[in-house]
Amino acid sequence: MTDTGFRHVALATYTTPAGTGITIPRSGTGGGGEYGEDITNELRTFAILREPVAYRVVFTISKEIFDNWFTLEGNNYRTPTLTEGAAEQTKTNEAFNRRVQKLLDKVNAKEELTRMAIYERGYGWAIIVLGYEDNAATLAEPLMGKAQIQEIKAYSPTQISQVDEDKDPNSVRYGLPLYYHIARLGGLGTLKIHYTRCIHFATRLIDHDWMGKSALDAIWDDLTTLRNIRWGMGQTMYRYGSGFPDITFTGAESADIENWITSEAFKDLSARTYFVHNEDQVLDFKGLQGRALDPMNYYLPPMEHISCGTGIPLAIIRGVQAGALTGSETDTANLWSMISSEQSSYEPGIRQLINALTGQETDYTFNWKSGFELDEQKKQAIAYQRAQELDILWSFYKRNEIRKMIDPDASDLTPEEGGDDLKGKSNGPQQEHTVDPFSQNKQEQPFNKKNILEKVLTEQIEQGNASYVITEISKPHSTNSSHSASSR
Numbered sequence: 001m002t003d004t005g006f007r008h009v010a011l012a013t014y015t016t017p018a019g020t021g022i023t024i025p026r027s028g029t030g031g032g033g034e035y036g037e038d039i040t041n042e043l044r045t046f047a048i049l050r051e052p053v054a055y056r057v058v059f060t061i062s063k064e065i066f067d068n069w070f071t072l073e074g075n076n077y078r079t080p081t082l083t084e085g086a087a088e089q090t091k092t093n094e095a096f097n098r099r100v101q102k103l104l105d106k107v108n109a110k111e112e113l114t115r116m117a118i119y120e121r122g123y124g125w126a127i128i129v130l131g132y133e134d135n136a137a138t139l140a141e142p143l144m145g146k147a148q149i150q151e152i153k154a155y156s157p158t159q160i161s162q163v164d165e166d167k168d169p170n171s172v173r174y175g176l177p178l179y180y181h182i183a184r185l186g187g188l189g190t191l192k193i194h195y196t197r198c199i200h201f202a203t204r205l206i207d208h209d210w211m212g213k214s215a216l217d218a219i220w221d222d223l224t225t226l227r228n229i230r231w232g233m234g235q236t237m238y239r240y241g242s243g244f245p246d247i248t249f250t251g252a253e254s255a256d257i258e259n260w261i262t263s264e265a266f267k268d269l270s271a272r273t274y275f276v277h278n279e280d281q282v283l284d285f286k287g288l289q290g291r292a293l294d295p296m297n298y299y300l301p302p303m304e305h306i307s308c309g310t311g312i313p314l315a316i317i318r319g320v321q322a323g324a325l326t327g328s329e330t331d332t333a334n335l336w337s338m339i340s341s342e343q344s345s346y347e348p349g350i351r352q353l354i355n356a357l358t359g360q361e362t363d364y365t366f367n368w369k370s371g372f373e374l375d376e377q378k379k380q381a382i383a384y385q386r387a388q389e390l391d392i393l394w395s396f397y398k399r400n401e402i403r404k405m406i407d408p409d410a411s412d413l414t415p416e417e418g419g420d421d422l423k424g425k426s427n428g429p430q431q432e433h434t435v436d437p438f439s440q441n442k443q444e445q446p447f448n449k450k451n452i453l454e455k456v457l458t459e460q461i462e463q464g465n466a467s468y469v470i471t472e473i474s475k476p477h478s479t480n481s482s483h484s485a486s487s488r
Contacts, residue, residue: 022043036221071366071369103357104354121214122214122215127201130152131153132148152353155180164179166178173195176210179193179194181193203346222309252280315331350366390402399422400412400419400420
């Protein structure tokens, strides 16, 4: 097996960036946010580790993208094989999904994909190295043919010391990476890896062919503003929160004041200490006396800008939910709408991983499990609306067609079983009082079997069972019916 070098590589160590911008609250109030400054990976790391909003944008969202995982949907998948001439077998969708999930679990894909998303969102791009079991002497050799994957590992730009691009203008990969050089821990050189052994992720490409933009870059100036505001709020509370001592000496000369200072009678004065004096001295604590600015008026605008730049609802960025239940549900739904978009952007790379694990390219779709769940009442309401929709469509579609809408794999009913029936137009002679679905003039309906069914349906819905109408549509008629099949 080729040495992947995974166990010889570790995260780089970072020092606190020596600059201004996101790190300025360290040396007094004379500095300021350098808006439009060059953002380095060193500064991004500092922000991710020290700035709560940056942490949420990078770490929390990355975990939520992959936390609920996904299943695969499709039909008629071949069972791949690395043995030439082996017979192909078809697998059902469920069997294919189980097999792929087993392969993903074997290489710890969920953890590595989550780590990849943290790197990609934090630094703009990331790679996953595939550890193949092949005959290559080093990872710098291109992958030749198919081979089993033994392990995978995600790496960030901070761990990649160099990227060699394709310089051949006639190459289809011109300007794209050919080799990645991964720094080894302890200064032990680099590990050179050919691009055929890597999956490159970069979902925010703007001005470069393969280096994407960090999710923090668009909100960087607002992150800097927030950090400065919070630092200023802390300094205000520390310096002026309880006021500062103001001592008045009535009729005292300068020498008298100096003697009092030298005596250390005023040392460590605060609201928790005391000062003994006669009628010639007056002690008072001077504070802001209501003149302090309300920080929320200045705190909200950058928070709103961050919400706009990330797609994360403001209430969720702040770590609180809206007071009303409907507002909270809306925020959660909007958050998962954004996460769904991020999940879709990672699908090409995940598909590349799955194809490498299975040894073939297949046609399937991703079914991501949402973290947003409706309560039972809303689920019943949706089921009821779906039942009403099917009930209306039954006037224009045959029973078998409606059954296919409910379950694509449902077998067709025979005409004798009512498979060709339309609603209100079943086998046998038609009743005189019917509803023409193409007419606006509706005649009064007699109290027949259909009315009874509708009455029962209403009762079932009121009891919380919205599946009744679907069951009624799906079940076949009695084969003893003497009616003949009707047509449209």
